Amino acid sequence: MITISTIQDIRRALGYSPARQSGDQRNYDPKIGFVPTMGALHEGHGALIRRARAENQYVVVSIFVNPTQFHQAEDLEKYPRTMDTDLAYCQSLGVDAVFAPTAREMYPDELLTSVEVAKISSGLCGDFRPGHFRAVATVVAKLFNIVPADRAYFGEKDAQQLAVIRKMAADLNFPIEIVPLETVREPDGLAMSSRNQRLAPTDRLLAPALYQALQAAAHAIRGGSSLDMAKQAALHVLARVPAMRTEYLEIVDAHTMQPLKSITSEVCIAAAVWLGGVRLIDNLRVQHMSRLGSPS
Amino acid sequence: MITISTIQDIRRALGYSPARQSGDQRNYDPKIGFVPTMGALHEGHGALIRRARAENQYVVVSIFVNPTQFHQAEDLEKYPRTMDTDLAYCQSLGVDAVFAPTAREMYPDELLTSVEVAKISSGLCGDFRPGHFRAVATVVAKLFNIVPADRAYFGEKDAQQLAVIRKMAADLNFPIEIVPLETVREPDGLAMSSRNQRLAPTDRLLAPALYQALQAAAHAIRGGSSLDMAKQAALHVLARVPAMRTEYLEIVDAHTMQPLKSITSEVCIAAAVWLGGVRLIDNLRVQHMSRLGSPS
Numbered sequence: 001m002i003t004i005s006t007i008q009d010i011r012r013a014l015g016y017s018p019a020r021q022s023g024d025q026r027n028y029d030p031k032i033g034f035v036p037t038m039g040a041l042h043e044g045h046g047a048l049i050r051r052a053r054a055e056n057q058y059v060v061v062s063i064f065v066n067p068t069q070f071h072q073a074e075d076l077e078k079y080p081r082t083m084d085t086d087l088a089y090c091q092s093l094g095v096d097a098v099f100a101p102t103a104r105e106m107y108p109d110e111l112l113t114s115v116e117v118a119k120i121s122s123g124l125c126g127d128f129r130p131g132h133f134r135a136v137a138t139v140v141a142k143l144f145n146i147v148p149a150d151r152a153y154f155g156e157k158d159a160q161q162l163a164v165i166r167k168m169a170a171d172l173n174f175p176i177e178i179v180p181l182e183t184v185r186e187p188d189g190l191a192m193s194s195r196n197q198r199l200a201p202t203d204r205l206l207a208p209a210l211y212q213a214l215q216a217a218a219h220a221i222r223g224g225s226s227l228d229m230a231k232q233a234a235l236h237v238l239a240r241v242p243a244m245r246t247e248y249l250e251i252v253d254a255h256t257m258q259p260l261k262s263i264t265s266e267v268c269i270a271a272a273v274w275l276g277g278v279r280l281i282d283n284l285r286v287q288h289m290s291r292l293g294s295p296s
Numbered sequence: 297m298i299t300i301s302t303i304q305d306i307r308r309a310l311g312y313s314p315a316r317q318s319g320d321q322r323n324y325d326p327k328i329g330f331v332p333t334m335g336a337l338h339e340g341h342g343a344l345i346r347r348a349r350a351e352n353q354y355v356v357v358s359i360f361v362n363p364t365q366f367h368q369a370e371d372l373e374k375y376p377r378t379m380d381t382d383l384a385y386c387q388s389l390g391v392d393a394v395f396a397p398t399a400r401e402m403y404p405d406e407l408l409t410s411v412e413v414a415k416i417s418s419g420l421c422g423d424f425r426p427g428h429f430r431a432v433a434t435v436v437a438k439l440f441n442i443v444p445a446d447r448a449y450f451g452e453k454d455a456q457q458l459a460v461i462r463k464m465a466a467d468l469n470f471p472i473e474i475v476p477l478e479t480v481r482e483p484d485g486l487a488m489s490s491r492n493q494r495l496a497p498t499d500r501l502l503a504p505a506l507y508q509a510l511q512a513a514a515h516a517i518r519g520g521s522s523l524d525m526a527k528q529a530a531l532h533v534l535a536r537v538p539a540m541r542t543e544y545l546e547i548v549d550a551h552t553m554q555p556l557k558s559i560t561s562e563v564c565i566a567a568a569v570w571l572g573g574v575r576l577i578d579n580l581r582v583q584h585m586s587r588l589g590s591p592s
């Protein structure tokens with residue numbers, strides 16, 4: 001495994017990668033799998049990397065805590081950084097190259113260009129983190145141009161981010177397949193997140209209430225509840241944990257991430273909560289069961 | 297020369313281009329030169345294509361009248377379309393592939409993603425064509441992802457567009473060298489433009505006044521005039537042609553395209569005029585002569 005910090009070097013490494021060099025046949029076309037991360041790697045990232053490893057000849061992981069996507073300086077400062085452990089983890093999973101640039105390498109001059117995905121970026125996290133998804137779409141566009149990947153892997157835990165990136169890649173014709181992976185959870189249901197390690201021990205015990213709330217809403221929807229009733233079922237679970245402050249809990253269209261008036265297609269139940277100064281998000285997708293033939 | 301209308305086919309053609317296929321040596325790395333156009337090709341485009349031909353193994357010209365960058369439906373409708381002549385011209389210049397997609401091929405779904413370049417997109421044409429440079433930056437980002445070029449060629453006649461695209465390519469790390477080429481002019485000085493063919497014969501005779509106005513300002517600057525005096529010199533020339541309505545005439549920083557308070561570096565004198573329902577733009581760059589040692 002090689003660790004690379006400059007754009008020039010990662011391009012050189014990929015242009016002349018062992019996988020690319022080993023092809024003597026004219027049509028040998030080794031594929032590059034790419035897992036963009038902000039480091040503090042956990043088993044959720046591990047699942048992305050394993051999938052990339054299984055599907056590609058060459059695997060690149062980027063580790064870059066992108067400053068432009070943090071709304072609050074404090075949140076950026078507190079974001080966990082565990083580079084040595086991350087590199088060892090990547091090595092153990094058979095990663096070929098880790099791209100870990102500095103902020104100066106990624107933003108050498110005043111950045112004037114921004115990539116914005118309308119509609120999908122609004123609502124949910126978009127309403128509480130102004131400019132967040134614009135910064136995410138922009139840095140992912142940069143990374144896609146730096147790492148000439150064939151496939152890029154993203155977790156479904158960040159459902160709105162995934163929807164933004166998918167639409168961005170499609171609209172701008174990036175020649176990259178976006179591969180989504182199911183959220184990886186702790187045994188008690190808490191979605192894996194780099195932020196989990198910032199939870200105080202007592203808060204860690206309370207944290208699974210977020211997932212339980214989403215499950216309550218999903219259960220209600222499967223049982224034929226209205227959108228409002230499903231939402232109430234989730235909020236009821238959250239209300240049992242006074243230490244947890246709900247930022248939002250919404251049931252949206254699973255593809256557009258936009259508000260629904262009623263449950264008609266696949267929905268995404270998405271929530272953000274605060275627990276002891278740590279922001280946690282999670283979501284569940286639910287396929288609506290047809291209510292045709294139900295008595296009422 | 298091949299003519300291609302779908303994204304899938306141009307990718308296939310470039311992945312398996314004769315240039316790319318002929319390389320048996322491991323390190324043979326044929327370069328792709330790309331000239332994005334809106335068709336109605338003239339000698340200005342010809343200069344771009346010749347330069348691309350000289351510098352690359354494979355040359356791609358795109359012909360796409362991008363609807364999103366037109367503010368007025370009428371302007372889009374009246375934009376000249378001369379596909380047969382364009383294809384013959386490309387062939388005569390040794391172009392390998394022409395990519396001529398339909399609007400539906402480029403915009404199959406609702407486009408939600410936009411690429412915006414702040415600052416550089418404002419002022420000059422940006423003020424009179426709302427959303428124009430956002431649409432230009434977005435379609436060029438799409439084309440750069442569709443045609444995996446090593447170099448892309450743009451004319452300096454569209455100075456603000458060139459500045460927007462250069463900054464966009466740098467900020468988003470597109471692995472493409474942007475090559476600018478000097479404006480090609482008719483013998484009487486009129487900058488080559490696809491719109492020139494829409495000029496009535498009498499207006500065509502008046503049109504060189506635009507370039508003469510820019511020259512007057514350049515002459516004034518070289519002679520040590522202030523920014524205001526240089527601008528007045530240009531406006532004085534334009535005032536002699538009542539049929540010509542000045543949309544703007546500005547002297548800006550040649551790199552940022554932003555307004556200047558005084559002349560301190562390389563400047564760009566840029567103007568847009570209307571003549572018989574046709575909008576013409578032109579610009580001249582002038583290196584400011586040091587005024588150190590001048591008597592006043």
